[in-house]
Amino acid sequence: MPRVVVHVMPKPEILDPQGKAVAGALPRLGFEGIASVRQGKRFELEVEGEVTEAVLGTIREAAQTLLSNPVIEDVVDIEVVPAVEAAR
Amino acid sequence: MPRVVVHVMPKPEILDPQGKAVAGALPRLGFEGIASVRQGKRFELEVEGEVTEAVLGTIREAAQTLLSNPVIEDVVDIEVVPAVEAAR
Numbered sequence: 223m224p225r226v227v228v229h230v231m232p233k234p235e236i237l238d239p240q241g242k243a244v245a246g247a248l249p250r251l252g253f254e255g256i257a258s259v260r261q262g263k264r265f266e267l268e269v270e271g272e273v274t275e276a277v278l279g280t281i282r283e284a285a286q287t288l289l290s291n292p293v294i295e296d297v298v299d300i301e302v303v304p305a306v307e308a309a310r
Numbered sequence: 311m312p313r314v315v316v317h318v319m320p321k322p323e324i325l326d327p328q329g330k331a332v333a334g335a336l337p338r339l340g341f342e343g344i345a346s347v348r349q350g351k352r353f354e355l356e357v358e359g360e361v362t363e364a365v366l367g368t369i370r371e372a373a374q375t376l377l378s379n380p381v382i383e384d385v386v387d388i389e390v391v392p393a394v395e396a397a398r
Binding site: 223229230231241244247248251253254255256257258259260261262263264265266267268269270271277280281283284287288289 | 311317318319329332335336339341342343344345346347348349350351352353354355356357358359365368369371372375376377
């Protein structure tokens, strides 16, 4: 089945406490060289049938309404993975 | 500053209640054609200086220990974004 991956990140001007917590933990665990971390979400959607323009339109709308909160988050990427690769 | 993006997903055999909730909400909101949804995490790490093999090694180790829980999650991708593109 083909897969569409939706990438959501907190907007740059929005405080990201999860990312801050990870960034603070890195040096404590001995991982050096990372200046900052931001944490977002990754959704993998399995599509029934072909990924047509209509399906992509539906997913774009769902990404803006259900998968992200447009007040505090940006949909940074929507990526189509063909069925052959998705099966790997 | 160059950026490294770490992608984490729940293992295929692990139940994903967040993804299930999203998959259930899609048709209720009128979004049809999606068979299933899985929800994972996306971390954007800003790297101080160059992304050398040593830095990538550090990030790979951090991805397996701090950014994911190897019992229930897989690090599905680690992606390097050069400074020029990261600044966009």
